[in-house]
Amino acid sequence: xxxxxxxxxxxxxxxxxxxxxxxxxxxxxxxxxxxxxxxxxxxxxxxxxxxxxxxxxxxxxxxxxxxxxxxxxxxxxxxxxxxxxxxxxxxxxxxxxxxxxxxxxxxxxxxxxxxxxxxxxxxxxxxxxxxxxxxxxxxxxxxxxxxxxxxxxxxxxxxxxxxxxxxxxxxxxxxxxxxxxxxxxxxxxxxxxxxxxxxxxxxxxxxxxxxxxxxxxxxxxxxxxxxxxxxxxxxxxxxxxxxxxxxxxxxxxxxxxxxxxxxxxxxxxxxxxxxxxxxxxxxxxx
Amino acid sequence: xxxxxxxxxxxxxxxxxxxxxxxxxxxxxxxxxxxxxxxxxxxxxxxxxxxxxxxxxxxxxxxxxxxxxxxxxxxxxxxxxxxxxxxxxxxxxxxxxxxxxxxxxxxxxxxxxxxxxxxxxxxxxxxxxxxxxxxxxxxxxxxxxxxxxxxxxxxxxxxxxxxxxxxxxxxxxxxxxxxxxxxxxxxxxxxxxxxxxxxxxxxxxxxxxxxxxxxxxxxxxxxxxxxxxxxxxxxxxxxxxxxxxxxxxxxxxxxxxxxxxxxxxxxxxxxxxxxxxxxxxxxxxxxxxxxxxxxxxxxxxxxxxxxxxxxxxxxxxxxxxxxxxxxxxxxxxxxxxxxxxxxxxxxxxxxxxxxxxxxxxxxxxxxxxxxxxxxxxxxxxxxxxxxxxxxxxxxxxxxxxxxxxxxxxxxxxx
Numbered sequence: 001x002x003x004x005x006x007x008x009x010x011x012x013x014x015x016x017x018x019x020x021x022x023x024x025x026x027x028x029x030x031x032x033x034x035x036x037x038x039x040x041x042x043x044x045x046x047x048x049x050x051x052x053x054x055x056x057x058x059x060x061x062x063x064x065x066x067x068x069x070x071x072x073x074x075x076x077x078x079x080x081x082x083x084x085x086x087x088x089x090x091x092x093x094x095x096x097x098x099x100x101x102x103x104x105x106x107x108x109x110x111x112x113x114x115x116x117x118x119x120x121x122x123x124x125x126x127x128x129x130x131x132x133x134x135x136x137x138x139x140x141x142x143x144x145x146x147x148x149x150x151x152x153x154x155x156x157x158x159x160x161x162x163x164x165x166x167x168x169x170x171x172x173x174x175x176x177x178x179x180x181x182x183x184x185x186x187x188x189x190x191x192x193x194x195x196x197x198x199x200x201x202x203x204x205x206x207x208x209x210x211x212x213x214x215x216x217x218x219x220x221x222x223x224x225x226x227x228x229x230x231x232x233x234x235x236x237x238x239x240x241x242x243x244x245x246x247x248x249x250x251x252x253x254x255x256x257x258x259x260x261x262x263x264x265x266x267x268x269x270x271x272x273x274x275x276x277x278x279x280x281x282x283x284x285x286x
Numbered sequence: 287x288x289x290x291x292x293x294x295x296x297x298x299x300x301x302x303x304x305x306x307x308x309x310x311x312x313x314x315x316x317x318x319x320x321x322x323x324x325x326x327x328x329x330x331x332x333x334x335x336x337x338x339x340x341x342x343x344x345x346x347x348x349x350x351x352x353x354x355x356x357x358x359x360x361x362x363x364x365x366x367x368x369x370x371x372x373x374x375x376x377x378x379x380x381x382x383x384x385x386x387x388x389x390x391x392x393x394x395x396x397x398x399x400x401x402x403x404x405x406x407x408x409x410x411x412x413x414x415x416x417x418x419x420x421x422x423x424x425x426x427x428x429x430x431x432x433x434x435x436x437x438x439x440x441x442x443x444x445x446x447x448x449x450x451x452x453x454x455x456x457x458x459x460x461x462x463x464x465x466x467x468x469x470x471x472x473x474x475x476x477x478x479x480x481x482x483x484x485x486x487x488x489x490x491x492x493x494x495x496x497x498x499x500x501x502x503x504x505x506x507x508x509x510x511x512x513x514x515x516x517x518x519x520x521x522x523x524x525x526x527x528x529x530x531x532x533x534x535x536x537x538x539x540x541x542x543x544x545x546x547x548x549x550x551x552x553x554x555x556x557x558x559x560x561x562x563x564x565x566x567x568x569x570x571x572x573x574x575x576x577x578x579x580x581x582x583x584x585x586x587x588x589x590x591x592x593x594x595x596x597x598x599x600x601x602x603x604x605x606x607x608x609x610x611x612x613x614x615x616x617x618x619x620x621x622x623x624x625x626x627x628x629x630x631x632x633x634x635x636x637x638x639x640x641x642x643x644x645x646x647x648x649x650x651x652x653x654x655x656x657x658x659x660x661x662x663x664x665x666x667x668x669x670x671x672x673x674x675x676x677x678x679x680x681x682x683x684x685x686x687x688x689x690x691x692x693x694x695x696x697x698x699x700x
Binding site for chain 2: 002005008009012013015016019108109112116117118119120121129131136138141210211212214216217219220251252253254255256259260261263264
């Protein structure tokens with residue numbers, strides 16, 4: 001392996017990892033607070049990208065404005081989904097799991113029927129690359145890394161210091177005790193779902209110009225997200241950050257030696273190894 | 287309150303299910319994901335059911351929707367022309383469309399529904415992986431299967447009821463590689479990339495065999511990627527280390543893949559030739575990649591239907607298709623269209639609706655192919671079961687898709 005390949009893989013791992021982190025954050029948040037395995041999280045991500053495409057390409061709205069509008073729209077949708085589909089099954093993990101699977105089937109097919117199955121291009125707001133010592137730095141990928149860091153920091157700050165964030169932590173630790181302290185479980189669930197889905201849409205909005213938007217893009221995202229949050233520890237936000245970056249580097253360096261389908265398996269192997277050593281994940285709660 | 291929530295949830299679920307499954311006849315919508323019957327004229331004539339399957343949802347849906355729409359168009363056209371006459375009796379065609387998904391197990395399920403529930407004796411299938419599954423049902427039940435797919439394995443001797451209405455990759459590859467060699471004789475290194483699913487595994491040997499036909503090429507081998515992959519950066523790092531320039535042969539099967547691959551290759555500084563013999567939905571993929579990343583690519587599955595080398599009939603079909611569905615036509619539409627005409631020709635030649643009789647008559651049947659001239663099955667793997675036709679090779683010049691010339695597996699004319 002040459003130095004250029006090593007350096008390129010290090011950059012690839014960081015950018016891929018940060019993309020994973022920002023997608024997985026919402027999922028782990030929803031699980032941590034609401035105890036729901038939201039398989040439809042990938043579909044919220046997909047909807048975020050499709051709504052952004054509709055707003056910025058079809059309606060010609062400025063990319064940043066469209067991204068914000070998309071995140072808000074999907075956050076509202078998340079609240080509705082929580083209210084209509086998940087709340088009736090609160091505390092019944094299997095039932096909510098089946099509801100989530102139904103959404104996974106219904107949402108992408110609905111989008112495909114309405115918007116068409118083809119790939120939708122979203123022009124990059126920051127095109128171009130830099131070449132440094134033979135290493136390619138994509139400006140838009142660097143921007144995604146920066147934006148991801150800002151999002152992660154903002155989320156940490158929100159959970160740490162904002163009243164609603166503190167309420168989320170309380171509910172995550174012990175819903176009954178939180179309720180006894182006057183925290184509304186319903187309202188906290190709604191805030192959590194809005195935040196989780198909004199984050200998914202924001203992640204999609206950042207990533208979609210790098211790739212494209214398709215009705216089927218949620219599938220890959222949800223698989224990676226689950227790998228990340230299981231490695232990091234279900235419900236742990238710092239765990240999601242660690243898991244995402246670990247997976248990004250594992251894929252970037254693994255690809256140098258074996259083919260992509262085998263690298264895909266690496267994530268699952270890592271899950272087995274981590275769970276054998278730490279059954280709650282790397283940073284999961286005991 | 288709880289009951290009200292449940293009722294509202296049930297209503298919303300029903301609405302969403304209806305929205306996801308139904309195919310309202312608006313121009314941009316895909317066919318129904320479950321089943322759709324193409325209306326047949328009200329007539330005293332008999333009805334010949336044609337099973338029409340392909341992936342209508344999911345990552346292979348651009349292939350499936352294109353091919354099944356083409357088959358539906360052929361059914362409409364044949365019925366408009368009065369149907370077919372078999373043994374002195376008039377028959378109209380009825381397409382029974384079903385989503386086979388893009389995998390072996392879902393392909394099998396779709397075929398089981400068609401064969402056992404709908405009692406279909408003739409099936410058209412788009413896509414290799416799902417056809418592998420469908421074939422597990424059609425062969426033992428003596429149902430005629432005409433498929434569009436890139437592998438030769440599905441027409442091996444033991445699959446006597448299976449015919450192929452498109453060229454396998456040997457046909458496309460031979461045509462495109464000879465074209466590329468003539469146009470870029472200095473480009474002699476080649477590296478192949480292919481998806482790692484049932485389809486990819488089935489067509490890879492065919493692809494490598496085709497490269498071997500050209501001793502001028504130094505074959506650097508191939509690598510796989512997982513269908514649905516969007517981030518190719520790590521993979522490209524490894525690929526570029528092999529210095530494949532100036533040829534990368536890319537086979538893609540899933541929506542968004544080619545566009546992402548081309549875009550990222552370009553970002554990483556690759557300037558060599560890219561040959562893409564199998565992708566669908568090229569116009570949208572090229573938009574994803576951008577004009578700089580697509581300049582000079584060689585492709586064949588979506589032509590400039592208003593450009594050179596396209597026949598008037600293809601042009602008319604393209605206008606009709608785009609007017610109906612509001613997206614560009616791909617050659618998968620033509621394959622689905624020709625498949626129905628091939629079945630009809632076989633039935634007429636057999637003078638019977640019996641699938642075994644039609645199978646025996648197929649090698650001598652001819653039809654007016656939308657690819658031009660008389661369509662017929664050519665010998666492949668010891669029996670006449672494979673259709674070959676000339677293809678237009680296209681490229682991108684200044685961001686526009688243009689037709690470069692016509693190529694076929696054995697000869698090239700420009």
